[in-house]
Amino acid sequence: MKRLLALVPPPVGPLFALGSWEELFTEPGTKLPSDYMAFIDAYGQSDFSDWLAVGNPRRDGHGFSKAAETREMGDQYRPFRSRWPEDNPFAAWPEPGGFLSWGEHHGDHLGWLTVGEPDRWPVALWPRHHSHRAVDMTVTEFLSGWFSGELVGENYRT
Numbered sequence: 001m002k003r004l005l006a007l008v009p010p011p012v013g014p015l016f017a018l019g020s021w022e023e024l025f026t027e028p029g030t031k032l033p034s035d036y037m038a039f040i041d042a043y044g045q046s047d048f049s050d051w052l053a054v055g056n057p058r059r060d061g062h063g064f065s066k067a068a069e070t071r072e073m074g075d076q077y078r079p080f081r082s083r084w085p086e087d088n089p090f091a092a093w094p095e096p097g098g099f100l101s102w103g104e105h106h107g108d109h110l111g112w113l114t115v116g117e118p119d120r121w122p123v124a125l126w127p128r129h130h131s132h133r134a135v136d137m138t139v140t141e142f143l144s145g146w147f148s149g150e151l152v153g154e155n156y157r158t
Contacts, residue, residue: 001038004144014044032057033118035140036102052146054103054110054139073101073109077126090124099124102139110142 021037045056074092077099081088091098093114100121103110112121113134122134123142135142145151 001035001042001140004039004140004147005042007144007147008048010042011044014040014042030100030114031118033112033121033138035119035138039140039143048147052103052105054143055101074098090126099126101126112139 021032039054040056043054046052046054048054074094077088077090077092081090081092090113093100097113097115099109099111100114101109101111109126111124111126112118113124114121119138123137123139124134137145142151
């Protein structure tokens with residue numbers, strides 16, 4: 001997190017950093033990785049140069065439901081997985097180990113594979129036109145690598 005804060009200073013007032021984390025955890029039925037929560041506490045809802053968006057599940061009073069959003073994403077993904085399983089290998093949330101979204105890059109979804117404890121969930125990419133992949137990184141490691149230019153194309157650690 002320190003590296004990310006140095007690379008991309010957070011805003012003075014994080015957007016939509018509302019509500020408690022404990023209240024949020026009851027809705028989707030899981031905790032979230034601690035580095036992601038620290039990111040949201042510092043940055044809030046984020047959109048970096050209309051290029052990379054990181055969602056904030058604590059948008060109290062704004063008609064947002066993380067549980068509803070993740071169910072909807074799973075409902076969108078399952079038909080692709082059924083029709084083209086070799087191109088869509090991830091389970092869909094709330095299936096065990098399912099893909100749980102935390103961000104978006106021009107239509108490519110960024111999330112986690114929910115395997116094991118939340119702080120150990122690998123970052124996963126569900127792209128529109130490329131191979132799905134999981135990388136053995138936390139959200140803040142991934143974002144630090146992305147913003148520093150260390151993660152380019154096939155440079156993702158797998």
